[in-house]
Amino acid sequence: MxxxxxxxxxxxxxxxxxxxxxxxxxxxxxSAEATPDSAKKLLGELVKAAPKAGKIEIKTQEIAENGNTVPVRISVDSPMTDKDYVKEIHVVSDQNPSPGVASFLLTPASGKADVEFRMRMAETQNVIAVAVMSDGSAWTAAREVKVTIGGCGG
Incomplete structure (x- = not known):
């Protein structure tokens, strides 16, 4: 019953x-809803200073045969002292479902400004990183990652 x-x-x-x-x-x-404009808008909300090119290195594959787990490493040239250190690292993408990928908060106790993570990518896209320094300045870098479908092109 x-x-x-x-x-x-x-x-x-x-x-x-x-x-x-x-x-x-x-x-x-x-579906990919992020666009270059939405990525730029998100960075504008996260970072108040206008970022300049330099100080950041994005290490990742140029061509990713498997977009499910693409390793990404972001390093920032900084002494990481009490007076000069990286406070934040923000990572966005212009072709993911959401432009925001990751944000990292750092202190001088972090020792170095070097973060690693894995990112899922369904299609070719730009990975953009911005580092906010303790003095309020911001630095940026971008890297295109081509995602192949079954290893046959992207």
Whole structure:
């Protein structure tokens, strides 16, 4: 004997409907909604100073045959002393579902301004990093990563 909920369906029917609903949602891929403009806008919200080119190095693959886990390393030339250090590193992308990729907060106790992470990329895109220094200045770098599909082009 099954009891009906106030909506007139049984608990088993409700659980089955929820299971099918979540299954259907997982089948819908996320589309790339980030654009160069949305990445630039996000950086403008995160970083108040106008970033200058330099001091940052982005190390990653030029061509990623597997976009599921692309290793990215960001390093900033800084002495990391009490008076001169990197406070923040922000990473954005212009072709991900969301432009924001990662933000790192650092202190002189961090020892060095060097972060590593893995990033998922469904298509060729620019990875942009901005470092905010303790004096308020900001530095930036960008690197294009070509994502191949099955190793046959991107």
């Amino acid at each position: 099954t009891s009906l909920t106030p909506a007139g369906i049984s608990r088993r029917q409700a659980v089955a409907a929820l299971g099918l609903g979540s299954f259907a949602v997982t089948l819908v891929p996320l």
